[in-house]
Amino acid sequence: MGIRAAVVVCVTSFLLGSLFTHWIADSLTLWKSPTTDQNIWTAATYYSIIANGPAQIQYAVAAIVLLGVTTILWSLRDGRAGNLMFDGGSIFLFCTTIWMYSYSVLPYIFNLFKHLPPHPSTDAVPQELRSAIFDLASNNLICSVALTGVLGLQAGRFWAESADDDDEIESLKATPAPSRPKTPQLE
Known part of the structure; x- marks a missing residue:
């Protein structure tokens, strides 16, 4: 596997790991039934923490994405x-x-969760916020599946290239070595 493929796999794995951290919020909305207001407030609080996090983290993730695309x-x-x-x-x-x-x-996170008002977890969740949290969870899942596809394609590429290398080695083994011309011997 070449250095470029290794960088793509590392960047993609890092981004998948970043998306998997959202499981804290997404599991409460996509995979729990029934979804309670308390679960949605917990997810909203999580996204509020992300929206108000240090900008340096966002710049670092953007730089990693740029490295992967490049x-x-x-x-x-x-x-x-x-x-x-x-x-x-x-x-x-x-x-x-x-x-x-x-x-x-990102627009949902920074527009809706940047200034999330304090709330008890028993309050009813506004419909706009409820819809946004379900959309965020669904979009995070779609992004995770797409990045898993990138890893699958890179694994396929590695497998195809190694199969080509194996075929090349086999063809070299099957080709007889050129014979040397016999030199007359002096008696």
């Missing part, structure tokens, strides 16, 4: 058939994740 595009530029297929699919899924997160997740 690396995939660099690998795609090689023009080899394997790169076009596997890296083309990877860039599509990676960019889909970036687009979804930029236009469907």
